[in-house]
Amino acid sequence: MEMNDIEVSEDGPVGWITIRREDRLNALRMNVTDREIVTALADFSGRTDIRAIVITGSGTRAFCTGWDMEDIEESSLTDLEALIRQNTQLFNAVWRQRQPVIAAVNGHAVATGAALAMSCDLVIASDTARLAEPEIRHGALSPFLILPFLTHARAVHEFYLIGDAIGAAEMSRLGLVNRVVSADDLHIQAQAMAERLALVPREALELKKRSLKAAYDAMGLRAATERHTLADTIMIGADLPWKRALATAMKEGGMRAFLDVRDSPFKRR
Structure with missing residues (x-):
């Protein structure tokens, strides 16, 4: 598959997926950019020599600012639900990828971009990173209801119900990132973390990740995200x-x- 919106590369045992829509703050084109990311993940999944994957955005301003809303057209409720479920497939592809996935958050991670970052197993953020889920202000809901499983309840409620952005220091305080580094060091530190993962025996690493995801499902993640998809469809279509x-x-x-x-x-x- 020819990639138009992302760049796929390799550095030793590490696969890199870089969103290359810098002029649009790395916003995703619906049915294009998301499908390319899913395809790249599937291709890496079949590679035993790729031991970890990094997802990032091009430039220094944005990791990903969600869907390119100027490209979104009106849809019937049935088509809308299909689009939202496809959106969820993007996060599930990352969440359940065979190899560990690291988000290298190089700037603003907004809406679907925030969910994309939070669906990764590990997160390294530049000190200029900002995380936001402002969708509630325009009649949509968070596309991937993951934060209740990652940090404490009061912070989740404020983040989702008001929609204000938080900076890298607050992300670190809430345990949403593993490291905060300078923007100049982000790529190097993400590669180093991925190479550290690559030292772990492959079978043990992949089975441990699978067990961790099973634990989240036992806590209700799969059921919660399924119900939330329906709620998001109702809200967007209202x-x-x-x-x-x-x-x-x-x-x-x-x-x-x-x-x-x-x-x-x-x-x-």
Whole structure:
């Protein structure tokens, strides 16, 4: 498969997937970028010489800022549910990848970008990284309900219910990242962590990861994400006055106008 939005590379036993849409802050094109990432993961899964995988974004401003909303068109409720389930497939592909996956968060990780980072097994963040799930402000829900399984309840509630971004120091305090490093050292440190993983016997490493994922499922992860997918479909498909106002702002003024209408009330507080 020809890759248009990502670059796939290798460095010794480490596979790298780099989102290359820097001009769009590494936002994903629906049915394009996500499918390329899933395909790259599947290709690496068949390789016994690739022992760990790193996912990152190009440039220094953004890891991934979610879906490129200017490319999203209106869909029927049935099509919408299929798109949201496909979105979930992206996170599951990372979460259940045979090899350990490291997120090298090089800037803003927003919405689907935040979920993509949090679905990785390990996370290294630059000191400029920021994590945000602002979807609730425009009538959507977090695409992958993973944080209740990663950190404590009050922080999860505030993060999901208000939608404010948190910086690298707060991510570290909440245990959402393994390391915070300088932006200049991010690539080197991610490669070093992946090479450290590669020293572990392959079979033991993969079986341990499988056992860890089974533990999360026993705690209810699979059931929770399934129910959440349906809730997200209902919310995104709802025809509400304030959602129509946001859609109008996007149509008439583009992304900047949309964000201004969505986020200005929160900035004033």
